[in-house]
Amino acid sequence: MALGTFKGGGHPCYNKDATLGKPIESISLPEKVVIPLHQHTGAPCKPVVNVGDEVKIGQKIGDSDATLTAPIHASISGKVKAITEHPQSTGMDGMSVIIESDSFGTLDESIRPRDNVDRLNPEELIGIIKEAGIVGLGGAAFPTYFKLSPPKGKSFDCLLLNGAECEPYLSADHRLMVERPNDVVDGAKLLMKATGVKRVIIGIENNKPDAISALNKVAKDEEGIEIAGLDVKYPQGAEKQLIWAILRREVPSGGLPVDVGVVVNNVGTAVAVKEAVIHGSPLVRRVITVTGSCIREPKNLMVPIGTLVSDIIEICGGTQAPLKKLVVGGPMMGIAQHTTEIPVTKGTSGILLLSGEEVVLKDVLPCIRCGKCIEACPMNLMPLWLADYEEASRFDDCERLGALDCIECGCCSFICPSHRRLVEGIRLAKAEIVARRNAG
Amino acid sequence: MESGKLIVSSSPHQFTAISTPIIMSDVLFALMPACFAGVWFFGLRALGMIAACVGSAVVTEALLQKLCGKPITVSDYSAAVTGLLLALVVPPDLPIWVGVFGSVFSISIAKFTFGGLGHNIFNPALIGRAFLLASWPVFMTKWRWPIQEAPWMPGFDAVTTATPLVLMKHFNVKVPYNMLFFGKVAGTIGETSAIAILLGAAYLMYRGHIGIRIPFSFIGTVVVITALFGQDPLFHVLTGGLLLGAFFMATDYVTSPVTPKGKVAYGIGCGVLVALIRLYGGYPEGVCYAILIMNAATALIERYTLPRKFGEVKKLA
Numbered sequence: 191m192a193l194g195t196f197k198g199g200g201h202p203c204y205n206k207d208a209t210l211g212k213p214i215e216s217i218s219l220p221e222k223v224v225i226p227l228h229q230h231t232g233a234p235c236k237p238v239v240n241v242g243d244e245v246k247i248g249q250k251i252g253d254s255d256a257t258l259t260a261p262i263h264a265s266i267s268g269k270v271k272a273i274t275e276h277p278q279s280t281g282m283d284g285m286s287v288i289i290e291s292d293s294f295g296t297l298d299e300s301i302r303p304r305d306n307v308d309r310l311n312p313e314e315l316i317g318i319i320k321e322a323g324i325v326g327l328g329g330a331a332f333p334t335y336f337k338l339s340p341p342k343g344k345s346f347d348c349l350l351l352n353g354a355e356c357e358p359y360l361s362a363d364h365r366l367m368v369e370r371p372n373d374v375v376d377g378a379k380l381l382m383k384a385t386g387v388k389r390v391i392i393g394i395e396n397n398k399p400d401a402i403s404a405l406n407k408v409a410k411d412e413e414g415i416e417i418a419g420l421d422v423k424y425p426q427g428a429e430k431q432l433i434w435a436i437l438r439r440e441v442p443s444g445g446l447p448v449d450v451g452v453v454v455n456n457v458g459t460a461v462a463v464k465e466a467v468i469h470g471s472p473l474v475r476r477v478i479t480v481t482g483s484c485i486r487e488p489k490n491l492m493v494p495i496g497t498l499v500s501d502i503i504e505i506c507g508g509t510q511a512p513l514k515k516l517v518v519g520g521p522m523m524g525i526a527q528h529t530t531e532i533p534v535t536k537g538t539s540g541i542l543l544l545s546g547e548e549v550v551l552k553d554v555l556p557c558i559r560c561g562k563c564i565e566a567c568p569m570n571l572m573p574l575w576l577a578d579y580e581e582a583s584r585f586d587d588c589e590r591l592g593a594l595d596c597i598e599c600g601c602c603s604f605i606c607p608s609h610r611r612l613v614e615g616i617r618l619a620k621a622e623i624v625a626r627r628n629a630g
Numbered sequence: 631m632e633s634g635k636l637i638v639s640s641s642p643h644q645f646t647a648i649s650t651p652i653i654m655s656d657v658l659f660a661l662m663p664a665c666f667a668g669v670w671f672f673g674l675r676a677l678g679m680i681a682a683c684v685g686s687a688v689v690t691e692a693l694l695q696k697l698c699g700k701p702i703t704v705s706d707y708s709a710a711v712t713g714l715l716l717a718l719v720v721p722p723d724l725p726i727w728v729g730v731f732g733s734v735f736s737i738s739i740a741k742f743t744f745g746g747l748g749h750n751i752f753n754p755a756l757i758g759r760a761f762l763l764a765s766w767p768v769f770m771t772k773w774r775w776p777i778q779e780a781p782w783m784p785g786f787d788a789v790t791t792a793t794p795l796v797l798m799k800h801f802n803v804k805v806p807y808n809m810l811f812f813g814k815v816a817g818t819i820g821e822t823s824a825i826a827i828l829l830g831a832a833y834l835m836y837r838g839h840i841g842i843r844i845p846f847s848f849i850g851t852v853v854v855i856t857a858l859f860g861q862d863p864l865f866h867v868l869t870g871g872l873l874l875g876a877f878f879m880a881t882d883y884v885t886s887p888v889t890p891k892g893k894v895a896y897g898i899g900c901g902v903l904v905a906l907i908r909l910y911g912g913y914p915e916g917v918c919y920a921i922l923i924m925n926a927a928t929a930l931i932e933r934y935t936l937p938r939k940f941g942e943v944k945k946l947a
Contacts, residue, residue, distance in 0.1 A: 513636065
C-alpha cells in the first residue's frame with residue numbers, strides 16, 4: 191500500500207533508539223507534586239480545595255464554569271501544602287496546587303469501574319470525558335470533549351487517531367501502541383460511539399512496524415477500524431498534514447478538521463478515554479519519554495501529572511554530563527526551560543536533556559535565498575519573507591503572506607543553512623497580528 | 631540544579647548540518663571537474679587564471695569588509711565561488727591582470743555595494759564578465775585551440791581560432807559532438823567540457839543544492855526554440871556557456887527566484903533570450919546577458935508566482 195504523505199517537511203535526526211525498546215515503567219509516587227490549574231487550551235481552573243485539605247488520587251482540585259476548559263484532579267494522595275504561583279513548562283509561572291504525598295496512594299471513592307458502559311449514550315460519554323479532564327495528549331492539550339461535539343451545521347464522518355509520533359527522540363506513543371494496543375482500540379471504539387462516526391483510521395509512521403502489527407492484530411476483527419502506515423517525515427503528526435496524508439482532505443485556511451468532517455485525537459488520548467469511561471479514572475497520569483544525550487538512563491515513564499522534572503531526572507539515574515538545555519516536548523516544537531523545577535502536565539510528551547555541541551546556537555548568517563525553507567514548509571508559506579517582514583515590523587505583509595497559517599513545526603528553521611530563526615520570527619508575527627486584531 | 635545556566639531559545643532545538651559555507655564549498659567542489667578540464671585543455675595558464683581570480687575575489691571582499699568595519703566573512707566561501715566562476719567564463723589567454731580586474735569588479739561593485747552576500751541583484755561573476763567584455767573586448771574574444779589539438783581550420787594559426795558557435799554562425803562549420811562533449815574545442819576556461827560540467831551538476835543535485843527546475847527549463851527552452859528554427863538543438867546545448875550557465879550561474883540562489891513556479895518561468899525566460907541572441911543577435915553567444923537580464927526580472931517573477939498556501943483554495947464561508 192502506498193504510504194500516506196504530504197508536501198514539504200523534513201528529516202531531522204530521529205534519535206529514538208535510546209528509548210525505543212524500553213517498556214513503559216511506572217514510577218513510585220513522588221513525595222510532592224505541583225499541579226498547575228491551567229494545563230489546557232481554554233479557561234484556567236479555579237481551585238476547589240483549600241490549603242491543608244486532604245486529597246485522594248482522582249479527586250477534583252480545580253474546575254471552571256467556562257465553555258472551553260478541563261477540570262484538574264489530584265494525582266497523588268496527601269495534603270494540599272500550598273496553592274501558589276509556580277514555574278511551568280510554558281516558561282511562565284502559573285497558579286498551581288502543591289500536594290505533599292502521604293505515600294499511601296489512596297484512590298478517591300469516585301473512581302470505580304463502570305458496569306453500564308454499553309448503555310451510555312454519546313452525550314453521557316462526552317460528559318464523562320469532560321469530567322475526567324481529558325485533553326489532547328499529543329502536546330497541544332486541547333480539551334477533548336470540545337472536539338468531539340461538532341459545531342452546528344457540521345458533522346464528522348471519520349475519526350483519526352494520531353500515532354505518527356514524528357517528533358524526534360519521543361517514543362511514548364510508540365510504546366503505548368506496542369504495549370497496550372487493546373486499550374488504544376477500546377478507546378477508539380468509545381470515541382466512535384461518542385462522535386457517531388463509523389470509521390476510525392489509526393495513522394502510524396512506518397518506522398514503527400511493531401506498533402502497526404500490534405494494532406493490526408487487535409483491530410482486524412473490529413468493524414470500521416483501519417491502520418494506515420505513513421511516510422516517515424516530520425511533521426507527519428501535524429493535524430492538517432495527517433488528515434491530508436490519510437484522507438487527501440485539505441483543511442481550509444483558518445479552519446478546523448471538522449470543516450472536512452474529521453476529528454483527530456492522539457493515541458494516548460484514546461487510552462485516557464478508555465481509562466476514564468471503563469475504569470472511571472480521570473486523567474491523573476501520562477506516559478512521557480525522558481531522553482537526550484545528558485540523561486544517564488533514558489526511559490519511557492508513566493508519571494503522575496505534577497511530578498517535577500528534577501525528580502524524574504533522579505529516577506532516570508541523573509545526568510551524565512552537565513545539563514545545558516532542558517526541553518519539554520520534542521526538539522522540533524518543545525519549549526526550552528530555565529529550571530528543572532517544573533512539573534509534568536497533561537500536555538508533556540517528553541523531557542529532553544541536552545548537553546554539548548547540539549545546543550550551541552549558531553550565529554545567523556545572511557539569507558542566501560536558497561529557498562530550502564519554502565520547500566520544507568508543509569503549509570507552502572514563504573518563511574524567508576515572513577521572517578524579513580517581521581523584522582521590519584511589516585505585520586500587514588506577514589498576514590497577507592499567510593503568517594497565521596503557520597503551524598510552527600520548525601522545518602524552516604531546521605533546514606536554514608544560514609541558521610536564521612525563521613519560525614521564531616513568524617511566531618512573533620502571529621502574536622502581533624492576533625494582538626492587533628483583538629485590539630481593534 | 632543548574633538553574634540559571636540553562637540555554638533557553640525558541641524551538642526548534644535541532645538543526646541540519648548543512649550550512650551556507652558547506653553549500654558554497656560544495657559548489658566549489660562541483661566546479662572541480664570543469665577546472666580540471668580547463669587546465670587539461672588550456673594548460674597551466676588556466677590554473678594561474680583560476681588562482682588569480684579566486685584569490686583577488688577573496689582578498690577584495692576581506693579588504694572591503696575591513697575598510698567598512700564589517701565582520702569579515704570570506705570563510706563562507708561565497709567570494710571564492712564568484713572568483714572561480716569568473717575564471718571559468720573568461721578566455722584562457724586573457725591577461726591575468728584583466729581577470730583580476732574582473733574579479734575585483736565582481737566583488738566590489740556587483741556584490742559589496744548591494745550589501746554583500748544575499749543582497750546582490752545580479753550574478754556577480756556574470757557582471758564581472760560583462761564588465762570585461764565591455765572594457766577589453768579584444769582580449770575577451772580571443773580564443774585558442776586546446777593544447778592537444780593541432781589547428782585544423784584553414785585561416786587560423788596555432789593560437790587563434792574561434793569558438794564552435796562562431797564557427798557555425800559565421801563560417802558554417804560544425805564541430806563534431808564528441809569534441810564538444812569532452813571539451814576539446816576553443817572556448818572559455820570552464821565552459822568547453824560538457825561532461826565535466828554535468829558531473830559537477832549531478833553532484834549538486836545529489837546534494838540537494840540545486841533542483842531541476844531552472845536548468846531543465848532553461849536548456850529545454852533553448853532546445854525547443856532552436857529546433858523550431860531548424861537548427862541542431864544538441865549542438866546548441868553543447869556549445870558556448872549554456873551548460874555552465876544553466877547549472878551553475880542561473881541557479882545562483884541569490885539572483886534567481888525562490889518560488890518553485892518562478893524558477894520554471896525564469897529558466898524559460900533565460901532560454902528564450904539565449905535562443906534569440908544566438909539566432910538573431912550580434913553576439914554568437916548570449917548566456918551571460920540572458921541570465922543577467924532575467925536576474926533583473928527575478929523579484930517581479932516571484933511576485934506573480936507565490937505558491938498556493940496549503941488550505942487556501944477552500945475558503946471558509
